[in-house]
Amino acid sequence: MVVGDRSAGTARRLWSALPRGYRTGVIVFTDFLASYRAVIPAPRHRAAGKGTGYTAHIERFGLTLRSRCARFARKTRTCSKCPRNHLGALWYFIRLYSQSRP
Missing domain, CATH: 3.40.50 (Rossmann fold)
Incomplete structure (x- = not known):
């Protein structure tokens, strides 16, 4: 990433x-x-x-990310102003999501 x-x-x-x-x-x-x-x-x-349809899987991942992590939705109040925290949350979500996939 x-x-x-x-x-x-x-x-x-x-x-x-x-x-x-x-x-x-x-x-x-x-x-x-x-x-x-x-x-x-x-x-x-x-x-x-x-x-x-070739890019559908990455579009679906983006929707899943915005659905499960409020900080990635538009016009949210839960977004950190610190880029380091934002990046850490993204890394955490990707690793957790990858481990949960078969």
Whole structure:
């Protein structure tokens, strides 16, 4: 996981954080943002819209995150102003969610 905006720099940090085997063996589906095209090698990258269903699992994860953690919902009063606390809550949720999956 990498936290940041959707710039090429953040995409580069995420791509380099992936294990080498993952970077060479899979196809990555993203939306049509140019920063992904600039970072992910062409043989591994496919741009796909929401209608294709290829990005549905990550969209579902985002909804699950906002449903289960009030701090990630829009216009909430439970959001910490400290970025470190916000990041810690995100890490905690992702680890707990990953352990609960079969």
